[in-house]
Amino acid sequence: MNRKASVVWKGTLREGTGTMTTESGVLSDTQYSFRTRFAEGIGTNPDELIAASLGGCFSMFLANELGLSGLRPQHIETTATATLEDLAAGWTLTHIQLDVRANVPDASQARFMEAALAAKTKCPVARLLKTNISMTASLTHDLKRVQKPSEVNARRRLVMKANQDG
Numbered sequence: 001m002n003r004k005a006s007v008v009w010k011g012t013l014r015e016g017t018g019t020m021t022t023e024s025g026v027l028s029d030t031q032y033s034f035r036t037r038f039a040e041g042i043g044t045n046p047d048e049l050i051a052a053s054l055g056g057c058f059s060m061f062l063a064n065e066l067g068l069s070g071l072r073p074q075h076i077e078t079t080a081t082a083t084l085e086d087l088a089a090g091w092t093l094t095h096i097q098l099d100v101r102a103n104v105p106d107a108s109q110a111r112f113m114e115a116a117l118a119a120k121t122k123c124p125v126a127r128l129l130k131t132n133i134s135m136t137a138s139l140t141h142d143l144k145r146v147q148k149p150s151e152v153n154a155r156r157r158l159v160m161k162a163n164q165d166g
Contacts, residue, residue, distance in 0.1 A: 003022075003023060005021065005022045005023065006020070006021050007019070007020050007021075013034055014034045015034075016033065016034070017032070018032050019031055020032060020044065027044075030043065030044055031043035031044075032044050032046070047082045047093060048082065050082055050093065050125075050129070051081060051096060053125045054080045054082075054096055054123070054125045054129065054133070055079065055080035055098065057123040057124060057126065058098055058100070058119055058120060058123045058125075058126065059076045059077075059078045059100070060123075061118075061119035061122050062076055062100065062102070062115055062116055062119040063076060064119070065116075065118045065122070066112070066115045069107075069111055071105075071107050071111070071115075073102055074105065075102065075103040076100065076101075076103075077101050077102070078098055078099070078100045079098070079099045079100075080096055080098050081096065081097040081099075082095075082096050083095040083096070083097070093129070093131050094131060094132065095131060095133075096129065096131055096132070096133045096134075097134050098133065098134070098135040099135070100116060100136070100137045100138070101138050101140065102137070102139055102140070103140050104139060104141075106141075107139055107141075109139055112137065113137060116135065117135075120135055
Protein backbone atom coordinates (compact mmCIF):
# COMPACT_ATOMS: atom_id res chain seq x y z
CA MET A 1 0.00 0.00 0.00
CA ASN A 2 1.36 3.41 -0.95
CA ARG A 3 0.07 6.81 0.11
CA LYS A 4 1.17 9.93 -1.74
CA ALA A 5 1.53 13.60 -0.99
CA SER A 6 3.03 16.26 -3.21
CA VAL A 7 4.77 19.41 -2.10
CA VAL A 8 5.81 22.53 -3.98
CA TRP A 9 8.20 25.05 -2.40
CA LYS A 10 9.01 28.41 -4.01
CA GLY A 11 11.72 30.75 -2.79
CA THR A 12 14.17 30.87 0.07
CA LEU A 13 13.58 29.32 3.47
CA ARG A 14 12.53 32.52 5.23
CA GLU A 15 10.70 34.31 2.42
CA GLY A 16 9.43 31.33 0.46
CA THR A 17 6.09 29.57 0.62
CA GLY A 18 4.90 26.12 -0.23
CA THR A 19 1.81 24.03 -0.72
CA MET A 20 0.99 20.46 0.24
CA THR A 21 -1.54 18.23 -1.47
CA THR A 22 -2.49 14.71 -0.44
CA GLU A 23 -3.68 11.94 -2.69
CA SER A 24 -6.97 11.77 -0.76
CA GLY A 25 -7.60 15.46 -1.43
CA VAL A 26 -7.94 16.29 2.28
CA LEU A 27 -5.02 18.66 1.82
CA SER A 28 -5.29 20.50 -1.48
CA ASP A 29 -2.69 23.18 -2.12
CA THR A 30 -2.60 23.76 1.64
CA GLN A 31 -0.11 26.52 2.30
CA TYR A 32 2.87 26.36 4.61
CA SER A 33 5.84 28.61 5.19
CA PHE A 34 8.63 29.56 7.56
CA ARG A 35 6.09 31.68 9.48
CA THR A 36 3.60 28.81 9.87
CA ARG A 37 6.38 26.64 11.22
CA PHE A 38 8.40 29.00 13.42
CA ALA A 39 6.02 31.88 14.13
CA GLU A 40 2.34 32.67 13.59
CA GLY A 41 1.04 32.34 10.09
CA ILE A 42 -1.93 31.01 8.17
CA GLY A 43 -1.41 27.45 7.02
CA THR A 44 0.01 24.23 8.34
CA ASN A 45 3.52 22.94 8.98
CA PRO A 46 5.25 19.56 8.79
CA ASP A 47 5.48 19.25 12.58
CA GLU A 48 1.75 19.52 13.25
CA LEU A 49 1.08 17.10 10.40
CA ILE A 50 3.43 14.58 12.00
CA ALA A 51 1.66 15.11 15.33
CA ALA A 52 -1.73 14.62 13.65
CA SER A 53 -0.48 11.48 11.87
CA LEU A 54 0.79 9.97 15.11
CA GLY A 55 -2.39 10.91 17.01
CA GLY A 56 -4.60 9.39 14.33
CA CYS A 57 -2.54 6.23 13.99
CA PHE A 58 -2.32 5.76 17.76
CA SER A 59 -6.09 6.21 18.22
CA MET A 60 -6.84 3.60 15.56
CA PHE A 61 -4.41 1.12 17.09
CA LEU A 62 -5.81 1.76 20.58
CA ALA A 63 -9.29 0.93 19.28
CA ASN A 64 -7.86 -2.26 17.76
CA GLU A 65 -6.02 -3.29 20.94
CA LEU A 66 -9.16 -2.74 23.00
CA GLY A 67 -11.21 -4.68 20.45
CA LEU A 68 -8.81 -7.63 20.68
CA SER A 69 -9.70 -7.77 24.39
CA GLY A 70 -13.41 -7.79 23.64
CA LEU A 71 -13.86 -4.13 24.60
CA ARG A 72 -15.74 -1.61 22.47
CA PRO A 73 -14.46 1.95 22.85
CA GLN A 74 -17.18 4.58 22.58
CA HIS A 75 -14.87 7.57 22.19
CA ILE A 76 -11.10 8.04 21.94
CA GLU A 77 -9.69 11.55 21.90
CA THR A 78 -5.95 12.02 21.44
CA THR A 79 -3.95 15.23 21.46
CA ALA A 80 -0.43 14.89 20.06
CA THR A 81 2.02 17.70 20.79
CA ALA A 82 5.24 17.74 18.76
CA THR A 83 8.24 19.56 20.26
CA LEU A 84 10.71 21.08 17.81
CA GLU A 85 14.02 22.22 19.29
CA ASP A 86 17.06 23.99 17.87
CA LEU A 87 19.90 21.59 18.73
CA ALA A 88 23.57 21.64 17.76
CA ALA A 89 22.69 19.30 14.85
CA GLY A 90 19.89 21.65 13.73
CA TRP A 91 16.14 21.83 14.24
CA THR A 92 14.94 18.46 15.52
CA LEU A 93 11.63 16.94 16.58
CA THR A 94 12.78 15.82 20.01
CA HIS A 95 9.56 14.69 21.63
CA ILE A 96 5.91 13.98 20.97
CA GLN A 97 3.49 13.93 23.88
CA LEU A 98 0.30 11.92 23.46
CA ASP A 99 -2.58 12.79 25.77
CA VAL A 100 -5.44 10.35 25.34
CA ARG A 101 -8.85 10.24 26.98
CA ALA A 102 -11.20 7.41 26.21
CA ASN A 103 -14.65 6.20 27.12
CA VAL A 104 -14.48 2.41 27.15
CA PRO A 105 -17.36 0.70 28.98
CA ASP A 106 -16.34 -2.33 31.06
CA ALA A 107 -12.60 -1.62 30.73
CA SER A 108 -10.42 -1.78 33.81
CA GLN A 109 -7.73 0.87 34.21
CA ALA A 110 -5.06 -1.84 34.00
CA ARG A 111 -6.42 -3.29 30.72
CA PHE A 112 -6.85 0.18 29.26
CA MET A 113 -3.25 1.14 30.07
CA GLU A 114 -2.00 -2.16 28.66
CA ALA A 115 -3.86 -1.47 25.40
CA ALA A 116 -2.64 2.16 25.28
CA LEU A 117 1.00 1.16 25.76
CA ALA A 118 0.69 -1.56 23.12
CA ALA A 119 -0.88 0.91 20.68
CA LYS A 120 1.93 3.40 21.30
CA THR A 121 4.54 0.84 20.26
CA LYS A 122 2.60 -0.92 17.47
CA CYS A 123 1.34 2.12 15.57
CA PRO A 124 3.27 2.28 12.25
CA VAL A 125 3.80 6.04 12.53
CA ALA A 126 5.31 5.65 16.03
CA ARG A 127 7.61 2.93 14.70
CA LEU A 128 8.74 5.26 11.92
CA LEU A 129 9.58 8.21 14.16
CA LYS A 130 12.95 8.28 15.88
CA THR A 131 11.92 10.51 18.76
CA ASN A 132 10.80 10.18 22.34
CA ILE A 133 7.05 9.55 22.55
CA SER A 134 5.49 9.92 25.99
CA MET A 135 1.86 9.48 26.94
CA THR A 136 -0.79 10.19 29.54
CA ALA A 137 -3.98 8.16 29.33
CA SER A 138 -7.24 8.48 31.22
CA LEU A 139 -10.24 6.20 31.12
CA THR A 140 -13.82 7.15 31.78
CA HIS A 141 -16.92 5.00 31.87
CA ASP A 142 -19.13 8.06 31.51
CA LEU A 143 -21.27 7.77 28.39
CA LYS A 144 -21.15 11.53 27.78
CA ARG A 145 -18.73 12.92 25.25
CA VAL A 146 -15.23 13.31 26.65
CA GLN A 147 -14.56 17.04 26.99
CA LYS A 148 -11.48 18.77 25.73
CA PRO A 149 -9.33 20.43 28.42
CA SER A 150 -10.22 23.86 26.96
CA GLU A 151 -13.94 23.10 27.44
CA VAL A 152 -13.37 22.02 31.03
CA ASN A 153 -11.39 25.20 31.75
CA ALA A 154 -14.10 27.35 30.15
CA ARG A 155 -16.74 25.67 32.34
CA ARG A 156 -14.58 26.26 35.44
CA ARG A 157 -14.29 29.95 34.56
CA LEU A 158 -18.08 30.20 34.18
CA VAL A 159 -18.65 28.49 37.54
CA MET A 160 -16.07 30.72 39.23
CA LYS A 161 -17.63 33.83 37.67
CA ALA A 162 -21.12 32.72 38.77
CA ASN A 163 -19.84 32.18 42.30
CA GLN A 164 -18.24 35.65 42.32
CA ASP A 165 -21.39 37.30 40.95
CA GLY A 166 -23.76 35.42 43.22
